[in-house]
Amino acid sequence: MTSPDLHGTPVSPGIGYGPVLTLAAAVPVPPEGERHTGDADAELARATAALAATADTLDARGEQAGGPARDVLAAQALMARDPSLADDVAARIRKGSAAPRAVYDAFGAFRDLLASAGEYLAGRVADLDDVRDRTIADLLGVPMPGVPEGADPFVLAARDLAPADTALLDPARVLAFVTEQGGPTSHTAIIARAMGVPAVVACPGAADLATGTLVLVDGATGLVRPDPDPAEAERARAAGLALRAAAAETTGPGRTSDGREVPLLANVGGPKDVPKAVENGAQGVGLYRTEFLFLDRATAPSDDEQVEAYARVLNAFPGGKVVVRVLDAGADKPLAFLPAPDTEPNPALGVRGARMLERHPDVLDGQLRALARAASGASAKLAVMAPMITDADETRRFVAACRAAGLDGEAGVMVEVPAAALRAADLAAEADFFSIGTNDLTQYACAADREVGALNRLQDPWRPAVLDLVALTASGAGGKSVGVCGEAAADPVLACVLVGLGVTSLSMGAASLPLVRVALARHTYDQCVRAAAAARAATTPETARTAARAELPATAELGL
Amino acid sequence: MAQRTVTVAAEVGLHARPAALFVQAAAKASGDVTVAKSGGDPVNAKSILAVLGLDVRHGEEIVLTAADDTVLDALADLARSAE
Numbered sequence: 061m062t063s064p065d066l067h068g069t070p071v072s073p074g075i076g077y078g079p080v081l082t083l084a085a086a087v088p089v090p091p092e093g094e095r096h097t098g099d100a101d102a103e104l105a106r107a108t109a110a111l112a113a114t115a116d117t118l119d120a121r122g123e124q125a126g127g128p129a130r131d132v133l134a135a136q137a138l139m140a141r142d143p144s145l146a147d148d149v150a151a152r153i154r155k156g157s158a159a160p161r162a163v164y165d166a167f168g169a170f171r172d173l174l175a176s177a178g179e180y181l182a183g184r185v186a187d188l189d190d191v192r193d194r195t196i197a198d199l200l201g202v203p204m205p206g207v208p209e210g211a212d213p214f215v216l217a218a219r220d221l222a223p224a225d226t227a228l229l230d231p232a233r234v235l236a237f238v239t240e241q242g243g244p245t246s247h248t249a250i251i252a253r254a255m256g257v258p259a260v261v262a263c264p265g266a267a268d269l270a271t272g273t274l275v276l277v278d279g280a281t282g283l284v285r286p287d288p289d290p291a292e293a294e295r296a297r298a299a300g301l302a303l304r305a306a307a308a309e310t311t312g313p314g315r316t317s318d319g320r321e322v323p324l325l326a327n328v329g330g331p332k333d334v335p336k337a338v339e340n341g342a343q344g345v346g347l348y349r350t351e352f353l354f355l356d357r358a359t360a361p362s363d364d365e366q367v368e369a370y371a372r373v374l375n376a377f378p379g380g381k382v383v384v385r386v387l388d389a390g391a392d393k394p395l396a397f398l399p400a401p402d403t404e405p406n407p408a409l410g411v412r413g414a415r416m417l418e419r420h421p422d423v424l425d426g427q428l429r430a431l432a433r434a435a436s437g438a439s440a441k442l443a444v445m446a447p448m449i450t451d452a453d454e455t456r457r458f459v460a461a462c463r464a465a466g467l468d469g470e471a472g473v474m475v476e477v478p479a480a481a482l483r484a485a486d487l488a489a490e491a492d493f494f495s496i497g498t499n500d501l502t503q504y505a506c507a508a509d510r511e512v513g514a515l516n517r518l519q520d521p522w523r524p525a526v527l528d529l530v531a532l533t534a535s536g537a538g539g540k541s542v543g544v545c546g547e548a549a550a551d552p553v554l555a556c557v558l559v560g561l562g563v564t565s566l567s568m569g570a571a572s573l574p575l576v577r578v579a580l581a582r583h584t585y586d587q588c589v590r591a592a593a594a595a596r597a598a599t600t601p602e603t604a605r606t607a608a609r610a611e612l613p614a615t616a617e618l619g620l
Numbered sequence: 621m622a623q624r625t626v627t628v629a630a631e632v633g634l635h636a637r638p639a640a641l642f643v644q645a646a647a648k649a650s651g652d653v654t655v656a657k658s659g660g661d662p663v664n665a666k667s668i669l670a671v672l673g674l675d676v677r678h679g680e681e682i683v684l685t686a687a688d689d690t691v692l693d694a695l696a697d698l699a700r701s702a703e
Binding site for chain 2: 131134135138139142143144145170173174177181184188
């Protein structure tokens with residue numbers, strides 16, 4: 061029987077495939093109330109020796125490992141040598157507690173202290189637990205927690221990994237990490253990235269994977285697939301290696317192999333997404349979704365709150381471009397203070413986006429004025445765009461509202477409604493730029509609601525009809541810039557096709573930037589144009605993709 | 621006993637490597653060394669767990685107490701170091 065796929069948070073990209081190694085069973089909890097035989101001094105000496113041995117082992121492992129692991133292990137050694145902890149252990153033993161239980165309880169008091177503090181300290185709790193378990197294992201004479209020596213290459217699966225588990229691992233032996241707990245700042249994540257090993261954390265079911273099960277781990281998507289088809293697994297693994305090498309050596313601004321510039325920008329949902337965008341080489345922001353400021357609240361956010369949130373993103377890209385989408389409310393994103401006028405039988409075709417803002421000009425003006433204030437102190441170039449624009453009249457009114465609010469940068473519109481794509485030239489006469497939202501454009505072109513899973517087949521941006529609408533938008537733009545900020549831009553093959561259709565910049569989730577950069581860098585602009593023509597000549601999404609790949613030779617070599 | 625108030629400059633606050641360096645320096649002193657947040661209860665500066673438990677963030681003030689100024693100088697320098 062094949063086990064179901066597992067899904068977690070991807071924290072270190074790459075593909076890993078191989079047998080699972082589940083970490084050794086946990087060190088037992090010493091029984092509550094266990095007492096020593098009466099010789100408190102001897103018992104204390106045992107505890108002190110175990111703590112010292114643990115500290116020495118951690119220090120030695122740190123020296124051997126070097127790099128970021130050394131600091132982590134040195135901090136753990138300091139925990140084992142902590143005088144307050146030693147005092148607490150001694151006091152418990154003097155009261156009659158057996159050494160293992162005294163150690164367990166003393167660590168527990170400090171554990172509570174750290175666990176009650178912020179998110180950063182939550183990571184130290186795992187470190188502290190590891191020091192405790194090592195000390196107790198030493199006292200009880202049971203095996204140390206951690207990875208056994210000498211096993212074949214494996215996918216390491218665990219509830220959580222302590223630095224001491226991972227520090228001495230040879231990257232050549234570890235195919236991937238999968239943990240049930242942890243987050244982007246956990247040690248598993250930090251060390252996996254430092255080792256260049258794919259990792260998926262916060263993955264329910266990871267600790268229940270049986271040792272020896274073959275799994276495919278995708279550190280870019282968070283997918284963990286037990287017992288994959290072997291041919292699929294082998295292809296994924298080989299491609300993963302080639303891609304990794306290619307992504308590492310391709311840096312700098314987005315451009316085709318013959319030097320045509322295609323700025324690569326990031327989609328962000330707030331200041332928290334900025335570090336990842338910068339880390340992945342984003343040249344700016346192509347879509348700043350501002351809904352996060354407005355969701356789950358009864359009234360609009362204050363002017364100062366908005367200015368602060370906008371300025372934090374603008375200041376992260378000095379000299380770069382940041383495209384902010386004004387509030388996109390309605391349909392799947394209802395807001396308490398912007399109710400739809402009536403119960404809508406079909407919200408996706410109802411009052412949403414720019415249509416909603418035209419009913420609430422005060423909300424739009426407040427946001428535009430806050431954006432103007434944020435831009436006045438930043439060196440990044442602010443551009444503002446409106447969602448769900450249908451015609452030239454709406455475009456003109458939005459651009460006028462931007463100017464009235466004192467915004468002197470570019471004012472553009474999103475192209476998501478087929479009517480806007482078909483009459484792009486009308487809109488281009490009023491707007492400074494276009495940004496194509498391929499997700500909504502696909503839903504409206506194919507009359508297939510994004511929320512309806514049964515219509516997945518129709519929600520594919522590779523549909524030649526969607527590609528036609530992109531091409532129409534680009535040709536109607538009359539030389540003004542045309543970005544794509546939907547999922548389509550994150551597909552490295554489709555990204556090349558979009559460039560061939562006349563798209564001038566691509567914006568996507570930060571994790572997708574390196575592979576799109578590679579795909580562009582391996583092909584000429586002419587190859588992209590030919591791939592676009594081949595895709596438009598096809599009649600189905602599948603044949604469009606196949607035809608485009610045939611014109612983009614490096615995609616086969618990289619397994620894209 | 622001598623006392624000194626300093627602002628923690630490290631981006632991560634008194635956590636991670638800055639905390640370890642701070643505790644290691646305190647441990648070298650012979651007498652008691654304490655650290656407190658402004659207005660808070662002092663804790664043993666030689667205890668990494670107590671120092672981490674204070675949860676001192678970047679830009680916060682701490683109050684150091686030790687027997688002599690040499691120890692305070694060393695600890696204050698570490699706290700002010702932006703590393």
